[in-house]
Amino acid sequence: MLVYIIKRFLAAILTVFVVSIVVFTMLHLLPGDPIDAIISQSGAQLTAAQIQEIRSNMGLDKPLPIQYINYIKKALHGDLGRSFWSNRPVFQEIIDQIPFTLELAVASLLIATVCGLTTGIIAALNHNRFLDNAAMFLAIMGVSMPNFWLGLILILVFCLNLGWFPIAQSVGLPALVLPAFSLGIRTASIISRMTRSGLLEVFGADYIRTARAKGVRTFGLVVKHALRNAFIPIITMLGLQFGELLAGSVVTETVFARRGMGQLVVSSIKDRDFPLAQGVILVVAIMYIGVNLIVDIFYSCIDPRIRYD
Amino acid sequence: MSRKSSLLIVTLIVCIVLLGSYFALAAPRPKELSANQIPSGGSITYSDQRTPAGYDVHKIWDSHLDVIMQNVLECLVYEHPTTHEIVPGLATEWEISPDGKVYTFKLRKDVKFHDGTPFDAYAVKKTYDRYSDSRIASPSFMGLFGSNYLGTEVIDKYTVQIKFSAPFAPFIVNLGESFCGIISPATLDKYPEDIGSHISGTGPFMVKEVVPKDHITLVRNENYHGHAPAFYKHQGKAYLDSVTFKHITEESTRVAALQTGDLDIIRAPWMMVKDYEVAPGVYTVAVGNPGPPGRTDITCDRWPTDDQKVRQALLFYVNRDEMLKAPFYGGAIWAEDGPLTKGFWTRSEKAAAMYSYNLAKGDTLLIEAGWKKNKAGIWEKNGKQLEIVIITEATPPFLTASEILTGQFKRAGIVTKIRSADTQAAWAMARNGEGNLVPYADTATDPDSLFAAYHSSGIGISDMFTRITIPELDSLLEKGRMTTDRSEREKIYQRIQEIIMEQALTIPLYNSARIYAVKDRVRGINFNNRAGMLMYDAYISK
Numbered sequence: 001m002l003v004y005i006i007k008r009f010l011a012a013i014l015t016v017f018v019v020s021i022v023v024f025t026m027l028h029l030l031p032g033d034p035i036d037a038i039i040s041q042s043g044a045q046l047t048a049a050q051i052q053e054i055r056s057n058m059g060l061d062k063p064l065p066i067q068y069i070n071y072i073k074k075a076l077h078g079d080l081g082r083s084f085w086s087n088r089p090v091f092q093e094i095i096d097q098i099p100f101t102l103e104l105a106v107a108s109l110l111i112a113t114v115c116g117l118t119t120g121i122i123a124a125l126n127h128n129r130f131l132d133n134a135a136m137f138l139a140i141m142g143v144s145m146p147n148f149w150l151g152l153i154l155i156l157v158f159c160l161n162l163g164w165f166p167i168a169q170s171v172g173l174p175a176l177v178l179p180a181f182s183l184g185i186r187t188a189s190i191i192s193r194m195t196r197s198g199l200l201e202v203f204g205a206d207y208i209r210t211a212r213a214k215g216v217r218t219f220g221l222v223v224k225h226a227l228r229n230a231f232i233p234i235i236t237m238l239g240l241q242f243g244e245l246l247a248g249s250v251v252t253e254t255v256f257a258r259r260g261m262g263q264l265v266v267s268s269i270k271d272r273d274f275p276l277a278q279g280v281i282l283v284v285a286i287m288y289i290g291v292n293l294i295v296d297i298f299y300s301c302i303d304p305r306i307r308y309d
Numbered sequence: 310m311s312r313k314s315s316l317l318i319v320t321l322i323v324c325i326v327l328l329g330s331y332f333a334l335a336a337p338r339p340k341e342l343s344a345n346q347i348p349s350g351g352s353i354t355y356s357d358q359r360t361p362a363g364y365d366v367h368k369i370w371d372s373h374l375d376v377i378m379q380n381v382l383e384c385l386v387y388e389h390p391t392t393h394e395i396v397p398g399l400a401t402e403w404e405i406s407p408d409g410k411v412y413t414f415k416l417r418k419d420v421k422f423h424d425g426t427p428f429d430a431y432a433v434k435k436t437y438d439r440y441s442d443s444r445i446a447s448p449s450f451m452g453l454f455g456s457n458y459l460g461t462e463v464i465d466k467y468t469v470q471i472k473f474s475a476p477f478a479p480f481i482v483n484l485g486e487s488f489c490g491i492i493s494p495a496t497l498d499k500y501p502e503d504i505g506s507h508i509s510g511t512g513p514f515m516v517k518e519v520v521p522k523d524h525i526t527l528v529r530n531e532n533y534h535g536h537a538p539a540f541y542k543h544q545g546k547a548y549l550d551s552v553t554f555k556h557i558t559e560e561s562t563r564v565a566a567l568q569t570g571d572l573d574i575i576r577a578p579w580m581m582v583k584d585y586e587v588a589p590g591v592y593t594v595a596v597g598n599p600g601p602p603g604r605t606d607i608t609c610d611r612w613p614t615d616d617q618k619v620r621q622a623l624l625f626y627v628n629r630d631e632m633l634k635a636p637f638y639g640g641a642i643w644a645e646d647g648p649l650t651k652g653f654w655t656r657s658e659k660a661a662a663m664y665s666y667n668l669a670k671g672d673t674l675l676i677e678a679g680w681k682k683n684k685a686g687i688w689e690k691n692g693k694q695l696e697i698v699i700i701t702e703a704t705p706p707f708l709t710a711s712e713i714l715t716g717q718f719k720r721a722g723i724v725t726k727i728r729s730a731d732t733q734a735a736w737a738m739a740r741n742g743e744g745n746l747v748p749y750a751d752t753a754t755d756p757d758s759l760f761a762a763y764h765s766s767g768i769g770i771s772d773m774f775t776r777i778t779i780p781e782l783d784s785l786l787e788k789g790r791m792t793t794d795r796s797e798r799e800k801i802y803q804r805i806q807e808i809i810m811e812q813a814l815t816i817p818l819y820n821s822a823r824i825y826a827v828k829d830r831v832r833g834i835n836f837n838n839r840a841g842m843l844m845y846d847a848y849i850s851k
Contacts, residue, residue, distance in 0.1 A: 032733030036740075038448045039770055054446040086363025086521065087502055096521060152561050160565050167566045168356075168557050170523065257557040257566070259523050263360075267522070271362050272733050 008296055012289045019285040020075075020278070024068050027274055034084045034272045035060060058084065071278065080282075081275035083268075090279035093264065098283070100170050101260040104252065105245045107176050108184030112245075113238065115188040120195025121222055127200060135192060142189030147248055151182040151255035168257035179256045183248050187241045194237055198230030205229075232299060239295035243288045338592045341832050342850060344543060351849030352551040353573040353831055355842070356563050360522055360556035364505035366488045367440050370449035372752065375487045376841040377554045380527055381423075382490025382510035385414050385433070387538045388482045388754060390838040393654055395481055396539045399428065399491060399511065409476030409793045416467040417536055422493035423515040430469040435494040437461040437471070439501075452761075453483035455790070476791040478798060479755035485838065486754075513537065513547040513845045524555040540835075541845050548833065548848035567591065567826055574834070574842070577826035594825045596840040599653055600753030601762060602645035603706065603821040605699070605714065605746045607814055609777035613695055614745040618678040620813035623697075623746075624664040625671035626721040627816055632713050645817045648759065648806045655756045655799050660806035661817075671721060688722045696724040700744030702736075703729040707748040710818060714746070739774045747774040750821040754838045756802040760786045763809060775814045782808045 035055055055061040059070065074081065080090035123135035158178060159167045169175040202208060203226060211225050250262030261280055268277035357373040366378050385400040395403075400414035420428040440450050441458060450458075455477035462470045473480070483489065493509035500507040506519045514527035528551045535544045555572065557563045566572040568591075577593060613619045629644035645651065647661030680688040680695060688695035699714065701707045708729055715725040728744060729735065739747040749772065751758065764786045767773030782805060789801040809815060823840045833846040 030734060031730075031737035036737060037733060038446055050443060053443050057444050057446065082502070083363070085365075085369055086505055087365060087368060088363070088506070088521070093521065155562060155565050160568055163569065167569055167571050168555065168562060169571075254559050255562060257555075257559060257562050259520070263522060267360065267362065270731055270733065273362065 005297055008293055012293050015289050016282070016286055019289075020072065020282055021068065023278055023281045023285075024071065025064070027269070027272075027277055028064055028067075030269075030272070032272055033060065034058065034274065037272060071275075075279075075282070080279035083276040084273045085271055090275050093276060094261070094279060094283055097259055097261050097264050100258060101246065101249050101253075101262060103176060104179055104183060104249050104258065104260060105242065107180035108187065108245050108248075109238065109242065111180050111184035112187035112191055112241065115184070116191025117195055117227075117234075119188070119192040121199065121227075123192065123196040124199035124203065125218065125222070132196075135196070139189040139192045142185045142192075145185070147182050147186060148251045148255050150185065151179070151252060154178045154182055155256070170259040175256075175258070179252045179258055182255075183245060183252045186248070187238075187245065190237060190241065191234060194234050195227075195230065198233060199226050202226045202229050235295055235298060239292045242291045246284055246288065338594060339829055339832065339850070342848070347543075347548055347833070347848045348851055349546075349548050349848075350550055351548075352553065353549060353844075353847065353849070354553040354555055354571065355574040355844075356555045356557045356566065356572050357576045358558060358560065358563070360558055363521065364508060364519060364525060365503075366490065366492075366508070367445050367447045367450070367504070369505075370447075370452070370488065372839070372841065373554075373556075375839065377525060377527075378487040378490060378508070378510075379512070379837065379841065380514040380552065380844050381508060381512045381516060382487050382492065383512050384485050384487070384490050385416075386481065387485035387540070388838045389538075389540050390836060391540070393838070395485075398485070398538050399433075399536075403481075405481070405793060409478070409791070410473045412471045412480070413464070414469050414471070416469065418467055419534075420511050420536060421532060422495070422509050422511055423530060424493050424495055424509045426493045426495040426509075428491065428511055429466050430463040431466075432491055432494045433469045434461045434463050435497055436490075436492045439492075439497055440489075447488075449486075449488040453486060453489060454480065476793055478790050478793050479757040482755045482838075514552060517551065522556065524553055526551060526553045537845060540837075541843070542833070542835070543846060547845050549844065552844050552847075564826075567828070570828075573828045573831050575826050577824045590829055591826050592829060594827060594834070595822050596825070596836050597643075597650060597652070597820045597822045598750070598752045598840050599650055599838065600756075600758050601648060601751055602650045602817045603710070603748075603750040603819040604645070604648075605710065605748045605816040605818060606762070606774040607816065608739075608742050608745050608747065609775050609812075609814065611742050611745055611776075613690075614697065616678055617813060618674045619680075619695070621664070622671040622674040622678075622721075623718070623723075624813055624816055625667045625674070626717055626723070627714065627818070628666040628717055629818060630666075631717070632710070633819065635709075635713055643820055643822075645820050647817055648809045648815060649756060649802075650820055653756070655802035655806075657803040657806035659803070660810040663810045664813075668721060682722055686722050687724060694724050695722070696726065697745040698743070699725060699727045699746040699748070700735055700739045701727060701729050701748050702732050704732075706750075706819075706821065710748045711746075736772060740769055740772070742769075742774075742776050746816075748818075749774065752821075752839055756798070756805075757790045759802070759805055759809075760790060763805075763814060777812070777814065779808060779812060782812075 035051065038054065039051060052061065059067060071081065078091065082089055083093055119135040119138065123132045126132045155167060158164045165174050165178050208221065208225060211221055249260055250266055253260040253262040261284060265277065265280045268280060357376065359371065359373045361371045361374040362369050364374065366374060366382065384398045386395050386398050386403060389396050399417055399420065401417055402415040404413045416430060417428065422428060438461065439445060440447055457473045457475040457477055459472040459474055462472065464470055490510055492504065496507055496509040497504065508516055513530050513533045515530045516525065517528045518526040529547045529549060531546060533546050537544050557566060560578050563572065563575045567575050607614050607620050607623065609615055633644055647656060649656040675688055680690045683689045699711045701711045711727045715727060718725045728738065730738065738744065761767060761771050762773060763775060763782060764773065765778035765783050768776050785801050785805045789798055789805065792798050792801060825842060827834065830849050831847060832850050833848045835843050835846055837843055
């Protein structure tokens with residue numbers, strides 16, 4: 001088990017390196033760079049010598065591999081550089097925003113898990129009856145609705161018309177409810193369907209019939225026996241969905257005017273703020289890889305039959 | 310009626326009511342109180358449609374940052390927004406040398422920065438030394454000071470000289486932008502890397518809280534007294550206790566926040582100005598953006614717009630009135646027909662009158678250029694269809710303008726394709742001449758803004774999308790920025806505009822006006838020469 005964890009950890013580090021190279025390369029391949037922005041905004045008043053000096057000050061005159069090596073050397077020491085435009089350390093920019101994104105991601109994951117598992121269990125226990133149909137209808141609706149549209153409708157109904165929740169705030173539980181709901185509902189729908197189909201598959205097994213015959217109550221049957229066996233694909237999905245939630249946070253943060261990494265990454269790419277964009281995407285990639293690593297390790301706790309060589 | 314039908318009807322009604330409430334906002338501007346009735350106190354929250362990348366005025370050239378910082382930083386002089394005279398700011402007198410290369414300013418002696426440091430000539434020099442430092446690589450410095458800046462010299466404690474190697478006529482007007490505002494030297498010394506979070510000026514408001522990418526809160530400067538520029542309506546302290554500038558880019562959310570009272574003023578979507586039901590609570594104010602209008606520049610070194618007759622035909626095919634009536638068009642209040650907006654001091658009416666919507670005239674020009682319509686009604690020459698490519702930012706109003714133009718050109722028999730991308734990518738493609746038309750808009754207080762758009766030195770480098778060298782045009786643009794005599798400049802820029810339209814280098818379309826939606830309780834707002842909102846005279850009417 002320890003050997004497995006070490007191997008997965010080393011693979012994760014390698015993945016982060018590969019991501020950093022891909023992101024670095026792709027950013028520099030995008031048309032337009034910060035020098036272009038400065039030149040065009042200045043009305044082309046700069047001489048070639050001035051342009052070269054600016055390029056050199058920003059470190060953009062060196063070949064790409066050298067720029068990458070310089071960047072990664074500093075990154076390994078915790079220095080992700082400074083934002084081209086705000087001049088604040090990239091690390092500081094990320095620290096300012098990451099708590100809000102994590103808060104939103106965790107809250108939406110919680111909503112997704114609770115709502116998804118609940119409706120999935122209800123649907124499985126009432127297979128082919130009204131509750132099953134209703135739960136699956138809701139699941140289809142949840143998957144189909146674009147999260148920006150849902151966000152706007154939630155603002156209209158609950159903020160504007162009912163006044164139950166604040167708009168454009170990032171602090172406090174009331175400010176978190178609607179964004180988390182709008183972001184989590186799609187994942188909840190997916191989990192609901194997976195839970196239902198997983199449980200239905202397990203409900204037909206002999207050990208379930210035996211447990212039922214021995215008088216185990218429904219709650220115990222589902223939670224202690226059925227769900228544990230159906231849970232592996234759901235855990236995998238939760239790990240993968242974490243990445244979707246991080247991606248979806250971009251739109252949710254914009255619609256609800258919340259602080260967070262989503263807006264930071266979009267604005268840094270739009271403004272060609274290379275150090276900031278690289279730093280933010282790297283941190284997001286580390287978070288995503290880390291979560292999936294934890295999920296992999298968590299498998300054997302859920303199902304002791306899984307062993308890793 | 311079945312249950313399903315009833316549910317559908319109820320849903321439809323709810324949607325219509327919700328949608329209707331979104332639009333029913335506008336009301337006429339309420340009456341202002343007289344000076345002796347204006348109460349002091351209160352706070353307002355304002356949201357623009359942009360989020361500045363930071364708050365360092367030297368590194369970031371952003372119109373919303375200008376609106377924020379004009380409350381915190383003061384400039385040596387200003388251009389009066391209505392009379393266009395240059396009025397005193399932190400400088401009480403100034404002199405321009407006969408050769409236009411040396412500006413001498415006498416400074417106020419009774420002013421302190423928010424951090425207590427006294428204002429003097431040294432502060433001016435330190436500010437402009439940082440501003441001009443190549444390590445800062447300020448985009449606005451080059452645009453506002455030009456490329457011939459030599460330096461700032463302290464003559465005595467309250468006299469400073471700014472020197473150039475060649476005259477730069479727009480300089481005195483440009484000095485009034487908040488990017489040229491004077492920053493406390495103590496703050497510049499203490500926070501050289503992060504001035505944006507700690508900015509200290511002499512303005513009527515000072516920075517209380519900075520939360521990057523979210524908001525910045527300013528509070529009244531209790532020590533501000535008696536030196537507000539002449540375009541303000543009062544002197545002394547500001548009326549408001551505080552102003553918060555919140556950054557909400559999503560339009561619907563911004564409007565909703567205004568309706569719930571979380572915001573007091575917003576940069577409103579343009580559709581809010583037109584034909585709305587009058588409703589209590591909010592009034593709208595539209596302010597035209599001066600300078601070059603919202604337009605579509607024409608790339609002149611790419612087929613088929615390398616032919617002047619084709620370019621001129623395009624100008625005859627555009628119907629501006631129809632464009633403004635298009636539903637949900639992110640356009641503006643009025644159409645523009647010349648290279649400079651209506652009311653701009655050097656505007657040429659002769660240039661503006663050269664083209665108007667006329668399909669027949671456009672057709673005649675294309676026939677003269679050897680084009681013929683095929684059976685499908687598309688213009689063709691040597692077996693090739695007349696096809697143009699529009700390169701645009703993937704945001705309104707540029708994308709919307711492109712879509713409308715596509716329809717109008719199709720009616721005229723021209724095939725149009727749109728290539729849209731994010732801002733930086735779109736401008737990079739446009740600079741490289743990868744399309745024929747480029748929708749664009751900017752704001753300027755001096756006609757020298759035409760230099761960046763039309764002087765051939767910018768080909769492939771700046772936002773000079775026409776990519777054509779016209780020696781007479783280049784020469785006049787160079788002369789215009791070096792001539793300090795106002796009436797002489799006017800003549801030069803009139804001729805420049807005539808050449809631009811004769812050569813059909815651009816299709817003027819609309820005024821990209823700024824629309825503000827304001828809660829009734831907020832009064833006293835006015836605007837600078839760049840259509841930016843001023844908060845100093847603003848008050849809360851109880």
